[in-house]
Amino acid sequence: MTEDEDTLLDVAPGSPHNNIMSEVVAYVIGLGLALGLTVVSFWVASTSVIWGPGVATGLVVLAIAQMGVHLVFFLHITSGPDNTNNVLALAFGVLIVFLVMVGTIWIMAHMNANMAPRPELMNLQMQH
């Protein structure tokens, strides 16, 4: 099988390692980390120990960390040379996601702030 030799130079996203123990251990570690981060997220959201305005930022950081855990332990995206193509595609995807989300939120918030507050439009405004 020449395919086995080829896989030394490139691996597909999601394709597991070659040793059954290390494969299972990778998934178990991933599950443990993801569960831990989820529990911390729910705790951070409900506790009053943490400074209120910082909670949302902390939750976003925890979510990004958990996405990283999923990518590494479940999808097996690594920094190894066999993963270059997968990582580059991911990096481009992250760039576009970042541009779409931050760009939209930034621009729409400014447009909303500059909208004339006519009474009949009050309901369309972002009111708390």
Added chain:
Amino acid sequence: MTTEAATIGLTHGGSEDTGLGHRGPESKSIVVPYGFWLFVLSDMILFSALFASYATLVHATDGGPTTNQLFDRNLVAIETVALLVSSFVCGLAMITAKRANMMWTQAWLVLTGLFGAVFLFIELYEFAKMIGEGAGPQRSAFLSAFFTLVGCHGAHVTAGLLWLGTMMAQIWSKGFKQHILRRLLCFSIFWHALDIIWVAIFTIVYLIGTLP
């Protein structure tokens, strides 16, 4: 190698430069999941647009119910754990499928589907409850954005469950052939990616939405 190179119309003989390196094109077991990985990433870009519109419209409630009044964190916690365990079990199924173990592969895939179904039922229960309370997608811009974002994820999970059933039937009838394993690998990439999107949903929509 040569047969696969021929199938996509490329050959590499002697010193001829194909632009594909000295080894020629990658094998299908790399190219197919890589192409699917690109699809999954474009799917995440689609979701980023839905997230952006949700974040823009979340306070446009038109006097209707707000995030704090609608969302139940306990239900979301159960949903999150169900989808996470489903993703984990899907990984175990991949490990056994690679070793051509029919019984364990089918068992893990059934569990994957069951946990996915638990997630989907809770989500549908939540949707039905909200619509029953008059908080349907036509109530306000916020609720339209909410049902579009979370509903789109739910539609992906539904499609994933149908795909899962198809894969179980294919493994059962055709065995662990190379092309079947490629399809199963693509399914697992899809399923793990849905879990990644759910992490963003439960954080941005449910947790940040229910902060005091």
